[in-house]
Amino acid sequence: MDARALTALRTVGTQGGVTAAARVLHLTPSAVSQQVAGLERELGLELTERVGRGVRLTAAGEALAAAAVDVEVALERARAAAQGLRASPTGTVRVSAFASGAQLLLPGLLARTAALPGVRVECSDDDVAQDAFVGLTDLIDVVIAHRPDGSPGWGGGVVVRPLLREPLDVAVAPTHPLAGRRVVEASDLVDEDWVAVREGFPVARVLAEVGALVGALGGTAPRVRHRINDFHVAAALVGAGHGVSLLPRYTFGADPRVRLVPLAGVRAGRRVEALVRRDKAERVVVRRVLAELTALAAQIAGEDAGAVADDADQGVSTSLPRA
Amino acid sequence: MDARALTALRTVGTQGGVTAAARVLHLTPSAVSQQVAGLERELGLELTERVGRGVRLTAAGEALAAAAVDVEVALERARAAAQGLRASPTGTVRVSAFASGAQLLLPGLLARTAALPGVRVECSDDDVAQDAFVGLTDLIDVVIAHRPDGSPGWGGGVVVRPLLREPLDVAVAPTHPLAGRRVVEASDLVDEDWVAVREGFPVARVLAEVGALVGALGGTAPRVRHRINDFHVAAALVGAGHGVSLLPRYTFGADPRVRLVPLAGVRAGRRVEALVRRDKAERVVVRRVLAELTALAAQIAGEDAGAVADDADQGVSTSLPRA
DNA sequence: CTGACGATGTAGCGTCACTGCATGGACGCG
DNA sequence: CGCGTCCATGCAGTGACGCTACATCGTCAG
Numbered sequence A, B: 001m002d003a004r005a006l007t008a009l010r011t012v013g014t015q016g017g018v019t020a021a022a023r024v025l026h027l028t029p030s031a032v033s034q035q036v037a038g039l040e041r042e043l044g045l046e047l048t049e050r051v052g053r054g055v056r057l058t059a060a061g062e063a064l065a066a067a068a069v070d071v072e073v074a075l076e077r078a079r080a081a082a083q084g085l086r087a088s089p090t091g092t093v094r095v096s097a098f099a100s101g102a103q104l105l106l107p108g109l110l111a112r113t114a115a116l117p118g119v120r121v122e123c124s125d126d127d128v129a130q131d132a133f134v135g136l137t138d139l140i141d142v143v144i145a146h147r148p149d150g151s152p153g154w155g156g157g158v159v160v161r162p163l164l165r166e167p168l169d170v171a172v173a174p175t176h177p178l179a180g181r182r183v184v185e186a187s188d189l190v191d192e193d194w195v196a197v198r199e200g201f202p203v204a205r206v207l208a209e210v211g212a213l214v215g216a217l218g219g220t221a222p223r224v225r226h227r228i229n230d231f232h233v234a235a236a237l238v239g240a241g242h243g244v245s246l247l248p249r250y251t252f253g254a255d256p257r258v259r260l261v262p263l264a265g266v267r268a269g270r271r272v273e274a275l276v277r278r279d280k281a282e283r284v285v286v287r288r289v290l291a292e293l294t295a296l297a298a299q300i301a302g303e304d305a306g307a308v309a310d311d312a313d314q315g316v317s318t319s320l321p322r323a
Numbered sequence C: 001c002t003g004a005c006g007a008t009g010t011a012g013c014g015t016c017a018c019t020g021c022a023t024g025g026a027c028g029c030g
Numbered sequence D: 001c002g003c004g005t006c007c008a009t010g011c012a013g014t015g016a017c018g019c020t021a022c023a024t025c026g027t028c029a030g
Helices: A003-015 A018-025 A029-043 A059-083 A099-114 A130-136 A204-218 A231-239 A284-307 B003-015 B018-025 B029-043 B059-083 B099-114 B130-136 B204-218 B231-239 B284-307
Strands: A048-051 A054-057 A091-097 A119-125 A142-148 A158-172 A193-196 A223-227 A244-248 A259-261 A269-277 B048-051 B054-057 B091-097 B119-125 B142-148 B158-172 B193-196 B223-227 B244-248 B259-261 B269-277
Touching: A003 A018, A003 A029, A003 A054, A003 A059, A003 A130, A003 B059, A018 A029, A029 A059, A029 B059, A054 A059, A059 B003, A059 B029, A059 B059, A091 A099, A091 A284, A099 A119, A099 A142, A099 A284, A119 A284, A130 A142, A130 A269, A142 A284, A158 A231, A158 A284, A193 A204, A193 A231, A204 A244, A231 A244, A269 A284, B003 B018, B003 B029, B003 B054, B003 B059, B003 B130, B018 B029, B029 B059, B054 B059, B091 B099, B091 B284, B099 B119, B099 B142, B099 B284, B119 B284, B130 B142, B130 B269, B142 B284, B158 B231, B158 B284, B193 B204, B193 B231, B204 B244, B231 B244, B269 B284
Parallel strands: A091 A119, A091 A142, A193 A223, A193 A244, B091 B119, B091 B142, B193 B223, B193 B244
Antiparallel strands: A048 A054, A142 A269, A158 A244, A158 A259, A158 A269, B048 B054, B142 B269, B158 B244, B158 B259, B158 B269
16 A cells, blocks of 8 residues: 555546546556556455546545545655754745736745745746636645635635635726726626626636626626636726726736726625645645745735725635644 | 655664564565665655664654654555445454463454454464563554553553453462452561562562562561462462462462462552554454454453452543544 | 547566675673 | 674665556547
8 A cells, every 4th residue: 555556546536537647647647547456456446437438536436535635644744743853944835826816926925935045936827717726736836726705615635725805896998987986886887898707717707796786787787798818918908998897906906007996885806815735735845935925915915905995804714734 | 755664764763773673574674774764865864873783763763753653544544444435344453462361361352253254363472571562563453461550551652442450369379378368468468478570570560569568567578489470380389389479360260279369458450451553553453353352351350340349440541543 | 430538458678675795883791 | 802793784686566658448529
């Protein structure tokens, strides 16, 4: 019963297939298949079952995969126990963020962590669909993810550290009649063209809610003219007068192309959170980087609090184990 | 960071040396040495230090060894999680007991477990010094150990399951003046020759206490004539009139060679307990055998309760995790 | 039916851990 | 003080195990 084989099995579960798991583990599909086969032989029971041309974990497989995380946690804790006696943490941490979150947080994070000797932070940006964020934690230590305001959460096996709640404001062109307003009511937005994100991506649901509200007032569904995932492209369209949109306040508050006006009476916002797989959360370096990240986020949220009156709801704190 | 290497390190700690650990792990000393060397290279710090011609774990080594148990527990729990979905536990369990405990418990245990299909129990008897019992848990799943009545305990890393408290009675020859008595006072024993066990073995301390009491009354230290570890040899000597001794009630109550008389006013007894290493305690089969063992012990203690009035103190219950 | 994808066996190969042996230091004994 | 013993640890050789590459089979889409 090798920890390596358990990891392979768990990855097959999280990635949803042998080939996908092999990609993450930097192996060939054959190797992964042999690992789980060996595990099945040792235990004398089936851990995977074929479904279509792919595979799925059986009940026993799921149970074993869940337990596998505990093994990795214990291993990581062992490393930490030995190295914890050393002075300061050392190592490299992989951080990933969705595009706008990366723009908002990564420069500051790199600036802060540059001051820590022996700590290397490697960044990447991955904009994926809502349900793909957790899968990224197999490859990346700290995944900065976002989700709309009252959405269910992320599921087990992963530690969630809330970073900030970023309000979504109505973005209009500087020449737009609403551009000078301090706040805007839903009723003001009847009969506007909208620039929205693609379905399945985090902010889509918020826009749908706002749209429903506006539609209820105006008697018609919101007119979504464009589907743009990149906020910068959306900002360019809005700035050129091709419609209005919802844009995150901290990231686009100072963008000259658009004016952001808070939306009154509607809870429009997204939660930005750091996702870390439980075993990786045991690494001392990861904890250190995570601490810097939360401090940075608190700083950003604090700067905004002085400028704009905002609901103070920062979400329930999902604390780290052994905080 | 291999779980196998961690086990090697931990065993070096518990067994107190590379060679001893190698014996337990069925390896050569060279292999064990290379395992810990690899661990040290990977972590970049010293885990062992030389002391005399042997080695000892450093602080970091101790920390890592302690964490290693958690890894093994997690691994074992993973096995159990997968196999727990199967109907009944299966496998072989190694049980060891000190000589008189083996005589008292092992036949009954084998009778009970014979009824369990797929469960094999392999027995052995190991009579070792007080502080060597825990070391046995590296090689044996369930170690039946004994210790005098108020002794400190066994230390960490091992699960303790109390089985029974066996009173120690004064053993005299059938022809001895005290043979017919219902109880015997300490004052009755002044000026007797004693048959004791070797120093460092479990019952030695009890005899020392009784001896001190007797000595205080008689004004002289107890005369220890013979040092006999095997209770059967001791019984033979006592039966032949070569002195008195302290013998466990359940094991020698029906022995024709001696008469056992309870000792009034002195807490003379030994605790019989099962020692299981934490990771092995996760195995379902081991739990099953342990359940049979405790039931058997309770039955034996119950039979005695009807015959002789005894203090009901059975010791604090050190419960198993996830009982 | 054909092409593509995904999982899984098989052959070949490289790597790694173990054994056997030799070395060096530490303790005990004559 | 030197000798033998014991213990830990290097080093060369070997065997086993896991990985890659390739081929095969089943499944789904067009």
